[in-house]
Every structure is written in structure tokens, then in C-alpha cells.
Amino acid sequence: MRLLKLVAIAAIGLVAAYGCIDEDNHGPCDVHDDMPPAVPTGVNSITGDGYVIVYWNPVYEEDLAGYGVYRSHTEFGQYTLIGVVDRGENTEFQDDDLTNGVTYYYAVDAFDYEGNESDLSYETVDDTPRPEGWDFAWPTKQFHPEDAGIAIVPDDYDVPVLLPYSSAGAQYYLNVDGFGCIRIVPLRDQLGFPNLIQDFGYTTSPDDVSEAPTQGWSTCEDGVEVILAHTYILKTATGYYGKFRVSEMGSDGIMIYWAFQGQRGSTELAPPRGASPQRG
Numbered sequence: 001m002r003l004l005k006l007v008a009i010a011a012i013g014l015v016a017a018y019g020c021i022d023e024d025n026h027g028p029c030d031v032h033d034d035m036p037p038a039v040p041t042g043v044n045s046i047t048g049d050g051y052v053i054v055y056w057n058p059v060y061e062e063d064l065a066g067y068g069v070y071r072s073h074t075e076f077g078q079y080t081l082i083g084v085v086d087r088g089e090n091t092e093f094q095d096d097d098l099t100n101g102v103t104y105y106y107a108v109d110a111f112d113y114e115g116n117e118s119d120l121s122y123e124t125v126d127d128t129p130r131p132e133g134w135d136f137a138w139p140t141k142q143f144h145p146e147d148a149g150i151a152i153v154p155d156d157y158d159v160p161v162l163l164p165y166s167s168a169g170a171q172y173y174l175n176v177d178g179f180g181c182i183r184i185v186p187l188r189d190q191l192g193f194p195n196l197i198q199d200f201g202y203t204t205s206p207d208d209v210s211e212a213p214t215q216g217w218s219t220c221e222d223g224v225e226v227i228l229a230h231t232y233i234l235k236t237a238t239g240y241y242g243k244f245r246v247s248e249m250g251s252d253g254i255m256i257y258w259a260f261q262g263q264r265g266s267t268e269l270a271p272p273r274g275a276s277p278q279r280g
Helices: none
Strands: 044-047 052-055 064-072 079-086 092-095 104-112 126-129 130-141 149-151 160-161 171-174 180-188 195-202 230-235 241-250 252-258
Touching: 044 126, 052 126, 064 092, 079 092, 130 241, 160 195, 180 195
Parallel strands: none
Antiparallel strands: 044 052, 052 092, 064 079, 064 104, 104 126, 130 252, 149 160, 149 171, 171 180, 195 230, 230 241, 241 252
16 A cells, blocks of 8 residues: 555445355355455545545445545655545545645545455645635725735735735736726836736636646736736735636726635646646
8 A cells, every 4th residue: 555544444334245155065155355446546626715625536346335535744644534435425525624825635545345445546636725705896096096006925814915006015906007998017026026917818717717827927017907707817926826807897996706825836726627636
């Protein structure tokens, strides 16, 4: 077994006995099943705010009883059982009450009615939950300059912070250009390093953006135009990634959904079902 399990699955309590004829034709005898189920495959995850959903491909064996979900704080460390999913239920498990910005590693095994357990999945998946929020009002510089700047500071806050657009701590601000268009303008930090932004384009849901790209940033000093239902990707000068989607807009500002990753350098924002595992 490649990974160490700290907690074994409790005995199932159901013994499967199979009838047979012994070699002397003296009648039925019992055969004990000591063959474990196949190892689960396709382990993956969905990032949430304080939670992670782990999912995997089903194992198709007649005596399958269920699955065990294991978690570790390191990829090759000790994995502890955190939940059991019975056969017939969805092949997924939600791990709640997690700390945003902390990376967790997951693996899954399968067990049968005899209590035989497979090895832990040969593929593991890591996930870093991150905060998110809806209906965040962001005013323009012309309407409310004291709150037109915005900053993502995961070390100090778990929500975006509104600041004066001229504040040294502001990373982006909202401006109305000479054509009446609202633009998101990226700023530089006190050391001269740029905060970056790009328009990901039209999205039907914030989760359409699962992973922040690492290139393709806007080079326009005037920023990018705000368009309703577009999602924008951020990379701060301090190395944090985030995203927001415009849900409403008017002449004095916009309303956004937001999410940002609290682990510096992590591009993981909300991997959708079916995405390939991302290792930290």
C-alpha cells in the first residue's frame, strides 16, 4: 500500500458465504472471500469556501459495500479516514469546516461486505479552499472616490477591502473614461510591482473560471473595460490570484461576485467536475 492509513474502516458485519461442493462430494462448504475490490480511480475535487467536495469514479463489483475517504496535510504523509460513502450513494464526499488558504490532500479506497479494503487510490488530489462572496458593491472614482479602490489582502482579510483610489494599499480602482465607459485600472504597489488583470470574457457562472491563467494579462495602462456578465482574473503584486464576475452595473459602479485564493501562488479558484487533478 503506497499510503499509510491511520484509521481502518470498521468491520462491515456482513459475511458473504458462497455454497460449493467439496472435493469428496460431501455437500456444501463455505468459501471465504479475501479479495479486495478494485482501487478507485478518477479522484478529483471541487473547491469551496471552507469546504472541499471529493469525487471519484464508481467501482463496479458485486460485493462492493462502499468507499473510504482519507485526508492528509502532505501528499506523501499519513492519511486519516474522514468519511465513509455507502454503495448506491453518489461517489462524492463533502469535507466541511476547513480553513481557507490551507492545502489538503485526499485519497479514496473501496471495501466489500467481507471487510476487505483496496489500496488507497494511486492518484491523490490536493485542494485549497478559498473565500467567496456575492453582491459586493464597488463604486467608481467619480461617484465615491473614498471607496473606489479595492485590495485583496488574504493575510489580513477574508473579503476584498475598499479603499480610497489614491491609497497606497489600493491594487485596482474603478474609473469612468472619457467615453463614459467604466474601466478597472490596475495599480502598482509601493515597490513598483504591477497588479495584473485580464478579461476572461462572457461567463454564465463564476465557476466557469476554474483555474486562474498565468499569462495573457492586459498591458493597457488605462485598464480593461467593464462588461456585464464578464469574469475578470486578478493577480496581485504580492502573488495572490482572484476573480470576480460583474452581475450588475450602472453609471456609478458595479456589483460583483468575488473569490480569491488565500495561498500565495495558487491558481486554484474552483476546479469544476471533470477537471484533471492539480498538484500543489
